[in-house]
Amino acid sequence: MNKEKRDIRAEKQNRKCRMCGTRQAVIRKYNLLVCRRCFKEIAEKLGFKKFD
Numbered sequence: 001m002n003k004e005k006r007d008i009r010a011e012k013q014n015r016k017c018r019m020c021g022t023r024q025a026v027i028r029k030y031n032l033l034v035c036r037r038c039f040k041e042i043a044e045k046l047g048f049k050k051f052d
């Protein structure tokens, strides 16, 4: 009877880096959902520097 309680972990804070999985310093800007570290990496690839 007591086992009816599902393990519902509220996934409100589902903000984690989709590249490395960390939940620290995740940037949601630009819908990237990556942490600062990975952002730096992909930012260069995406050409964020030359955003004109």
Ligand SMILES: [Zn+2]
Pocket (backbone or CB within 6 Å): 017, 018, 019, 020, 021, 022, 034, 035, 036, 037, 038, 039
């Ligand atoms: Zn990351």
